[in-house]
Amino acid sequence: MSVLNDIKLKAKELLEKGDVDVVIGYAKGTLNGKCTPYFVRNANDVENLVWENGCDINLANYLLKISDKAAVIAKGCDTRSIVNLVKENQLDRERVVIIGASCPSTESCQKCNHPDPVIADVFLQGETKVNNDDFSDLESFSKLPSEERRNYIYKEVSKCIRCYACRNVCPACYCKECFVEENLPAWIGKTTNTSDNMIFHLTRAIHVAGRCVGCGECVRACPMGVDLSILNRKIMKDVKELFNVESGLDLDTKLPLNDYKEDDPQYFLIGGEKCE
Ligand code: SF4
Ligand code: SF4
Ligand code: SF4
Known part of the structure; x- marks a missing residue:
């Protein structure tokens, strides 16, 4: 089964059980090849989620804009930002369910050494292409x-x-x-x-x-x-x-x-x- 299917299933389960009020992920954007942040509050809308090249926006930022119990579909950089926000007392770790998956968008970030989530409550493996950024x-x-x-x-x-x-x-x-x-x-x-x-x-x-x-x-x-x-x-x-x-x-x-x-x-x- 694909990572996207796993993401949809997990998102649906969390919403239907009432474990979270919202799942933050990505939907197709209006520009070709770009994806847009997507807030799913109704379990039926998980079908609009995507996980592909172009899902590069850092979603951690959106967790600061809402107070609901949220799940976020997070790749390496999102999870690293979440870690920093928790350490800086900006985000309550208990309020966030991290659905972690390997970054599908490594074409956007040629220099990223950490495409995999560094923390996750559920880790869904993806296609990991780890770069070797030595700052050369x-x-x-x-x-x-x-x-x-x-x-x-x-x-x-x-x-x-x-x-x-x-x-x-x-x-x-x-x-x-x-x-x-x-x-x-x-x-x-x-x-x-x-x-x-x-x-x-x-x-x-x-x-x-x-x-x-x-x-x-x-x-x-x-x-x-x-x-x-x-x-x-x-x-x-x-x-x-x-x-x-x-x-x-x-x-x-x-x-x-x-x-x-x-x-x-x-x-x-x-x-x-x-x-x-
Ligand atoms: S560098 Fe920042 S402030 Fe300046 S134009 Fe770009 S986005 Fe706007
Ligand atoms: S960290 Fe600095 S630049 Fe960023 S919002 Fe705060 S004051 Fe502004
Ligand atoms: S690259 Fe660094 S400065 Fe730029 S948005 Fe990401 S965390 Fe902020």
Whole structure:
């Protein structure tokens, strides 16, 4: 039997038994090859669920928008975001049934090393294609003079119209009031001045440091084609090398920037070569 059939059966069972009020999964999208988040509240509607290439949206974000008892059909990145949300006390683990399945959408995420769920209440196996992301794509970028690296980022953020779609879709960006909306103090101007855009994007990158799971949702959501994945990936690489932590892999490891150890590396304070 296919993974999709298993997903439908499990979703139907949970709804019919009243174990959950809603199952969050995917349905066919309006654009060819794209799937859209789909909330199933009626057991008959499980027939509209799909599980295929194009199911790439990170569904963890939607768990924060509802208070019902929910089940979510989750691949690797969704479960990693859920792990972080539980650790950050944003999500009650008891409120969520995780129907885990291997990611069907690895064409969207060529650099994902974790297509399988890291936690699940029910694990439905799928076709797993594990990549070997060693961050080698960052090598040539890291060797560029700092001015050229800055220019690359500057060029990307100059396209930004500050619609905040990238922030709104990010499961790590759940602040009730984002710093960009604060008035006292006003951290940045409201126009799309490139310097202000730079402050938004660099601050957001720091805020999600050690918490970003590399789902790529911020890039896919951008209407202007702004791609700062190189920045997020550089920080992911640094966090892994400095703290030996990959974001969201288990419920026990503390988030590296929420934790203090006497022997923590201090490069970021003293401006050592790893901060180049
Ligand atoms: S989604 Fe794109 S245009 Fe909108 S704020 Fe983010 S980077 Fe800027
Ligand atoms: S950019 Fe920072 S302040 Fe804004 S929502 Fe994200 S984490 Fe919160
Ligand atoms: S910053 Fe982008 S890649 Fe990282 S968790 Fe948020 S949406 Fe996903």
